[in-house]
Amino acid sequence: MTKTHCPYCSLQCGMTLQLTGRTLAVQEWREFPVNEGALCRKGWTATGLRGHRERLTSPLVRDRTSGELRIAGWDEALDLVADRLRMLRAERGPDSVAVFGGGGLTNEKAYQLGKFARVALGTSQIDYNGRWCMSSAASAANRAFGIDRGLPFPLVDIEQTDVLVLVGSNLAETMPPAARHLDRLRANGGHLVVIDPRLTPTAERADTFLQPAPGTDLPLALGLLHLLDAAGAVAEEYVAARTVGWDEVRRSVSAWWPERVERVSGVPAPDLRALAVRLANADRVTVLTARGAEQHTQGTDTVLAWIDVALALGMPGRESAGYGALTGQGNGQGGREHGPKSDQLPGYRLIDEPAAREHVARVWGVPPASLPGKGRSAYELLDTLGTEDGARALLVFGSNIVVSAPNATQIAGRLGELDLLVVADLVLSETAALADVVLPVTQWAEETGTVTNLEGRVILRERAVSPPDGVRTDLEVLAGLAERLNCPIEFETDPERIFAELGRASAGGRADYAGIDYQRIRDEQGIFWPCPRADHPGTPRLFTESFAHDDGRARFVAVEHRGPAEPIDADYPLHLTTGRVLAHYQSGAQTRRMKDLLDEGPFVEMHPILALRIGTYDGEPVVVTTRRGELKAPARVVDTIRPDTVFVPFHWVGANRLTNDALDPVSGMPEFKVCACAVRA
Numbered sequence: 001m002t003k004t005h006c007p008y009c010s011l012q013c014g015m016t017l018q019l020t021g022r023t024l025a026v027q028e029w030r031e032f033p034v035n036e037g038a039l040c041r042k043g044w045t046a047t048g049l050r051g052h053r054e055r056l057t058s059p060l061v062r063d064r065t066s067g068e069l070r071i072a073g074w075d076e077a078l079d080l081v082a083d084r085l086r087m088l089r090a091e092r093g094p095d096s097v098a099v100f101g102g103g104g105l106t107n108e109k110a111y112q113l114g115k116f117a118r119v120a121l122g123t124s125q126i127d128y129n130g131r132w133c134m135s136s137a138a139s140a141a142n143r144a145f146g147i148d149r150g151l152p153f154p155l156v157d158i159e160q161t162d163v164l165v166l167v168g169s170n171l172a173e174t175m176p177p178a179a180r181h182l183d184r185l186r187a188n189g190g191h192l193v194v195i196d197p198r199l200t201p202t203a204e205r206a207d208t209f210l211q212p213a214p215g216t217d218l219p220l221a222l223g224l225l226h227l228l229d230a231a232g233a234v235a236e237e238y239v240a241a242r243t244v245g246w247d248e249v250r251r252s253v254s255a256w257w258p259e260r261v262e263r264v265s266g267v268p269a270p271d272l273r274a275l276a277v278r279l280a281n282a283d284r285v286t287v288l289t290a291r292g293a294e295q296h297t298q299g300t301d302t303v304l305a306w307i308d309v310a311l312a313l314g315m316p317g318r319e320s321a322g323y324g325a326l327t328g329q330g331n332g333q334g335g336r337e338h339g340p341k342s343d344q345l346p347g348y349r350l351i352d353e354p355a356a357r358e359h360v361a362r363v364w365g366v367p368p369a370s371l372p373g374k375g376r377s378a379y380e381l382l383d384t385l386g387t388e389d390g391a392r393a394l395l396v397f398g399s400n401i402v403v404s405a406p407n408a409t410q411i412a413g414r415l416g417e418l419d420l421l422v423v424a425d426l427v428l429s430e431t432a433a434l435a436d437v438v439l440p441v442t443q444w445a446e447e448t449g450t451v452t453n454l455e456g457r458v459i460l461r462e463r464a465v466s467p468p469d470g471v472r473t474d475l476e477v478l479a480g481l482a483e484r485l486n487c488p489i490e491f492e493t494d495p496e497r498i499f500a501e502l503g504r505a506s507a508g509g510r511a512d513y514a515g516i517d518y519q520r521i522r523d524e525q526g527i528f529w530p531c532p533r534a535d536h537p538g539t540p541r542l543f544t545e546s547f548a549h550d551d552g553r554a555r556f557v558a559v560e561h562r563g564p565a566e567p568i569d570a571d572y573p574l575h576l577t578t579g580r581v582l583a584h585y586q587s588g589a590q591t592r593r594m595k596d597l598l599d600e601g602p603f604v605e606m607h608p609i610l611a612l613r614i615g616t617y618d619g620e621p622v623v624v625t626t627r628r629g630e631l632k633a634p635a636r637v638v639d640t641i642r643p644d645t646v647f648v649p650f651h652w653v654g655a656n657r658l659t660n661d662a663l664d665p666v667s668g669m670p671e672f673k674v675c676a677c678a679v680r681a
């Protein structure tokens with residue numbers, strides 16, 4: 001029996017794996033506090049890829065004459081990759097090789113991948129899919145609080161708040177076991193506010209539901225700030241003692257009266273007024289954002305505006321109150337602290353700070369000057385592949401780019417321009433199918449490693465079964481390549497030793513793991529960072545005394561509403577938004593292959609008024625077009641979505657042929673959540 005955690009989302013539900021004969025079964029782990037034994041459908045079926053007939057168990061190499069993938073040995077595959085990388089680097093310099101990581105990789109893998117890129121390859125061209133997930137919330141939290149830990153408090157704290165505002169989160173489908181906290185909050189007399197263009201299963205639980213047009217969460221926050229100020233409901237004492245910048249925000253919201261907000265967002269002015277009154281009268285308010293609010297070209301500013309609301313009410317740092325972002329991927333949090341982000345070194349250090357470079361270079365045993373500088377953000381990295389100043393080889397670990405990148409046709413074209421595409425994966429994902437070399441790797445239950453959940457709690461996934469013959473761990477793949485590239489330092493493959501090194505590399509950084517070790521995690525059911533020393537208890541709650549800026553104060557930031565990069569017009573008169581359904585995970589590479597999860601394919605969710613207007617019925621095929629592409633899929637006619645908006649899940653090829661690749665200028669986040677489209681029967 002092995003206590004571990006689910007391979008998927010950032011809730012990282014605890015589970016027990018029981019091996020009986022050759023069968024690996026998922027069972028409860030009731031004592032783990034985050035999910036108390038509960039799992040969603042994806043968690044219960046997570047062992048389905050074990051022994052699956054599509055599981056990759058030998059490397060694949062594209063045959064030069066036939067152009068087809070064929071089975072190869074590990075030495076042949078790794079030698080080939082190393083030879084071609086060496087040649088490219090000699091001809092075109094280290095930045096001709098790029099690396100793309102994933103927020104599902106363990107801390108050990110993320111750390112090792114960042115180190116591999118900077119030391120073994122010497123390239124600045126590394127980023128990861130967390131850029132498409134968490135980056136807007138991260139840049140806003142860094143700006144406002146001086147630190148980015150998704151939730152600065154344990155998730156269970158939301159049960160004790162008085163008003164919980166969920167901005168663009170469909171928690172009941174994206175983290176189902178967490179919905180219990182919403183139910184308990186209401187049982188405790190708390191009030192739940194949900195803001196979403198769709199009346200989701202999460203919104204069905206709400207006491208207040210606001211249904212704005214996609215991309216208008218920012219003016220909603222400005223309107224609330226305007227009303228709170230007008231009502232004298234701003235926490236003046238807190239603002240004076242713990243923050244700076246309120247006066248500028250106060251001035252900037254003076255013209256955002258509720259009728260103007262209504263014109264922009266479609267949310268009735270009386271509803272906004274009622275919400276402002278409720279917030280003004282509540283003792284404790286918690287605001288949580290997720291991808292609905294963040295995946296926009298103004299995602300960073302939107303989060304900043306909602307943080308302004310929380311600060312104006314005097315909440316961050318108080319018990320059972322404040323602001324948090326609901327991180328998405330299993331290790332979305334740890335991934336952005338320790339490795340593959342283009343501007344960072346371990347411990348959430350910045351790669352262009354001399355002291356940070358010196359510290360990390362010392363741990364790695366290389367000269368600081370040998371470390372490259374800051375690289376491109378995810379979309380920019382992918383969109384320059386194969387161009388004159390872009391990379392010519394790409395190594396992918398833990399992302400299915402051609403399904404999940406915005407404007408995916410464009411990106412698939414870029415991958416086609418590469419001299420070498422290498423993908424390490426468990427299955428032949430749509431991206432792996434395009435690769436020159438595919439490396440089969442172990443999956444979660446077959447290896448050990450830590451991840452950091454949405455609360456900043458570092459937890460341990462332990463190996464429960466041996467991997468199939470023929471696969472290697474990502475750590476072994478990196479070590480094998482580093483050796484073949486004549487890397488001056490050796491790459492460790494033992495996760496526990498890598499974690500100890502990560503602790504040293506993160507020591508003194510913002511995300512300090514130095515005091516955490518595997519045994520402590522086992523004994524204490526996870527440890528919240530920062531945890532700088534072995535005798536430090538970890539930090540479940542941040543900001544109780546001060547914020548992470550040098551002066552200890554949080555920053556109010558005044559922001560403006562610009563609106564979506566692609567507004568609707570006569571040719572494309574509807575908003576297209578995209579997101580998730582309960583049964584599938586991300587690009588679907590894993591969950592679409594599970595026989596116990598219903599695979600119904602993509603659909604186009606629309607309101608009956610729209611269906612009537614275009615002359616279609618539930619289940620009939622419709623065509624969605626945008627300036628970038630089209631998708632044919634069945635209509636799903638529901639009266640829970642705004643009549644001016646359609647929704648398509650992105651777990652299947654297609655949704656991202658439609659989406660816009662416009663980026664948030666601060667975070668590099670693409671505008672997955674809104675673009676202009678047309679729909680016809």
Ligand SMILES: Nc1nc2c(c(=O)[nH]1)N[C@H]1C(S)=C(S)[C@@H](COP(=O)(O)OP(=O)(O)OC[C@H]3O[C@@H](n4cnc5c(=O)[nH]c(N)nc54)[C@H](O)[C@@H]3O)O[C@H]1N2
Pocket residue numbers: 009010133167168169170171173174175195196197198200213214215216217290291292293327328329330577578579580581582583584585586587647673674
């Ligand atoms: N079942 C399932 N669960 C998952 C995942 C998965 O793939 N499947 N992925 C995990 C990951 S990586 C992530 S990032 C999280 C994401 O978790 P969520 O953010 O909860 O998921 P999404 O479905 O992307 O978006 C949430 C909601 O945003 C709404 N929305 C769209 N546009 C707007 C807008 O402009 N404003 C507002 N306020 N809302 C808008 C959508 O209607 C949707 O209901 O889920 C994690 N959990």
Ligand SMILES: Nc1nc2c(c(=O)[nH]1)N[C@H]1C(S)=C(S)[C@@H](COP(=O)(O)OP(=O)(O)OC[C@H]3O[C@@H](n4cnc5c(=O)[nH]c(N)nc54)[C@H](O)[C@@H]3O)O[C@H]1N2
Pocket residue numbers: 102103104105106129130132133134291295328329396397398399400401403404405406424425426427429441442443444474578579580585586587588589590650655656659672
């Ligand atoms: N339209 C639209 N697009 C979106 C979003 C949206 O809301 N709308 N959301 C965005 C968000 S928030 C995210 S997080 C991304 C996610 O999208 P992707 O980056 O595509 O994430 P996954 O589908 O989880 O891809 C993980 C891949 O790695 C493999 N894998 C799993 N574990 C491991 C491992 O340990 N090692 C290796 N080497 N491989 C592994 C899996 O089999 C799979 O092929 O999509 C983004 N794209």
Ligand code: SF4
Pocket residue numbers: 006007008009010011012013035038039040041042043044174175176177
């Ligand atoms: S909620 Fe997330 S972590 Fe929990 S079982 Fe479902 S996918 Fe796994």
Ligand SMILES: [Mo]
Pocket residue numbers: 132133134328329
């Ligand atoms: Mo995500």
